[in-house]
Amino acid sequence: MVKLSIGIIGGSIAGCAAAVALGRAGHDVQVFERSAGRLESRGVGITIPSTVIDSLKEKQLIDDDFPCFETEQLSYHVQDSASPEYGRSPYVMQPETRFKQFNWSDLWRALRSRVPENSYFDSQCCIEIRNNDDYSEVVFSDNSSQRFDLVIFADGYRSMARQLLFPSQPLNYAGYVAWRGVLEERYLTTSEPLEKGTALVWRREGQSIFYFVPSPKGGVGVGERWVNWVVYMPVDKEQWSHYLSDQSDHDQVASLPPGLMSNAAEEALKQRVTAELPDYYARIINSSEHTFMQPIYDVCLPDYRQQRVCLIGDAATLARPHAGSGVMKGVDNALSLAEMLAQTDDIEAALDEWSSQQADTAQQSYLLSRKLGQAFVQDVPDIASFSEEQIINWLYESVA
Ligand SMILES: Cc1cc2nc3c(=O)[nH]c(=O)nc-3n(C[C@H](O)[C@H](O)[C@H](O)COP(=O)(O)OP(=O)(O)OC[C@H]3O[C@@H](n4cnc5c(N)ncnc54)[C@H](O)[C@@H]3O)c2cc1C
Numbered sequence: 001m002v003k004l005s006i007g008i009i010g011g012s013i014a015g016c017a018a019a020v021a022l023g024r025a026g027h028d029v030q031v032f033e034r035s036a037g038r039l040e041s042r043g044v045g046i047t048i049p050s051t052v053i054d055s056l057k058e059k060q061l062i063d064d065d066f067p068c069f070e071t072e073q074l075s076y077h078v079q080d081s082a083s084p085e086y087g088r089s090p091y092v093m094q095p096e097t098r099f100k101q102f103n104w105s106d107l108w109r110a111l112r113s114r115v116p117e118n119s120y121f122d123s124q125c126c127i128e129i130r131n132n133d134d135y136s137e138v139v140f141s142d143n144s145s146q147r148f149d150l151v152i153f154a155d156g157y158r159s160m161a162r163q164l165l166f167p168s169q170p171l172n173y174a175g176y177v178a179w180r181g182v183l184e185e186r187y188l189t190t191s192e193p194l195e196k197g198t199a200l201v202w203r204r205e206g207q208s209i210f211y212f213v214p215s216p217k218g219g220v221g222v223g224e225r226w227v228n229w230v231v232y233m234p235v236d237k238e239q240w241s242h243y244l245s246d247q248s249d250h251d252q253v254a255s256l257p258p259g260l261m262s263n264a265a266e267e268a269l270k271q272r273v274t275a276e277l278p279d280y281y282a283r284i285i286n287s288s289e290h291t292f293m294q295p296i297y298d299v300c301l302p303d304y305r306q307q308r309v310c311l312i313g314d315a316a317t318l319a320r321p322h323a324g325s326g327v328m329k330g331v332d333n334a335l336s337l338a339e340m341l342a343q344t345d346d347i348e349a350a351l352d353e354w355s356s357q358q359a360d361t362a363q364q365s366y367l368l369s370r371k372l373g374q375a376f377v378q379d380v381p382d383i384a385s386f387s388e389e390q391i392i393n394w395l396y397e398s399v400a
Helices: 013-024 050-058 104-112 160-165 237-243 263-276 279-287 326-342 347-378 388-399
Strands: 005-009 028-032 045-049 069-071 073-078 088-093 099-103 126-131 136-140 145-148 150-153 172-184 197-203 206-213 226-234 292-300 309-311
Touching (some): 005 013, 005 145, 045 104, 045 206, 045 326, 172 279, 172 347, 206 347, 226 347, 326 347
Parallel strands (some): 005 028, 005 150
Antiparallel strands (some): 069 099, 126 136, 172 226
């Protein structure tokens, strides 16, 4: 194996995973993150297959006592005038694939703590790439520059590397958003409906999801947990400015972190779900403060490399979140790159092989997540009128 100098742009999930994997493999790695300070406050609940958590533990990327919950069941709920509090549950699914639910910030902290302090530089914004056949140079906003054998862009869904190197692959706005929030368990009237797993609550305008995650301090005991919720709903691009507060960037559809959605828009949404969801679930949303909104985009690159630049995580492929594959994809890209480089001294061959494998896998989850987005948000049938058998058939057809 040839030892490489590697610059990583972006110090979030994919960037830290790459730094750990490539650093352990013996490469000389440096991470450059645009944000100042720690990224803990960014994410909320994440769902990924339990096997992925097991493999992260096996690879010592997270500790054995990593705080998370396993979903035993997915219960469907619809509004019902005979049962206004909880609605009716036409289907309860025991999924073959088990999922674990956790806090985004716990995963980031676990990965970040494994990156040596002297390899991670925050407040470093990359503004330019000079890409060549056998090295790549990155320029930062303070006009300093550094040359590396390989530069990995893990710079997220609005990746500058994707825009510069793959201009024919723009982000596609899916036409809907995820409105999200969290509520401490102590504010629930009862925890029982969420005890066994995830509640999927259906409106014709899109699915809503409710599940427990550990508290930001890692609390997993009854009473300490937080409820994570997501409401998907269509929003035309033209209507976007209606949701923004005065401090927001009105020119593009971008994520609205807590505080950037206008109070009036948040109140209007709360009234809407009160009318459309069973009372228990509407109350969770109405009691949540500092809600936020993420527009759903997708894009899938045909190649994960160009000369001495590689892209990983959301920078390379952004799949709609319904398949729960986002975090796994970024970590997989990183681990497989380290493995591929370890197998040969022929860097070009290793990068080509890695790139084509990543693109093939990404294409599958990209297409699946589009189908799920269509079924779960854009073209939701009247689940309330479905029998259990009809729901099962509809689910099979949705992923076929
Ligand atoms: C509504 C919603 C629900 C989701 N649910 C799930 C789920 O349940 N399960 C799941 O697996 N995934 C889920 N995801 C997806 C998951 O959150 C992402 O796939 C994952 O966080 C992406 O990680 P990343 O490291 O690739 O990018 P990011 O986390 O976006 O990190 C990119 C980093 O690069 C930095 N950066 C950007 N530009 C520069 C620059 N020029 N210079 C230096 N640094 C820069 C940024 O500051 C940032 O820290 C969900 C996403 C959404 C929107």
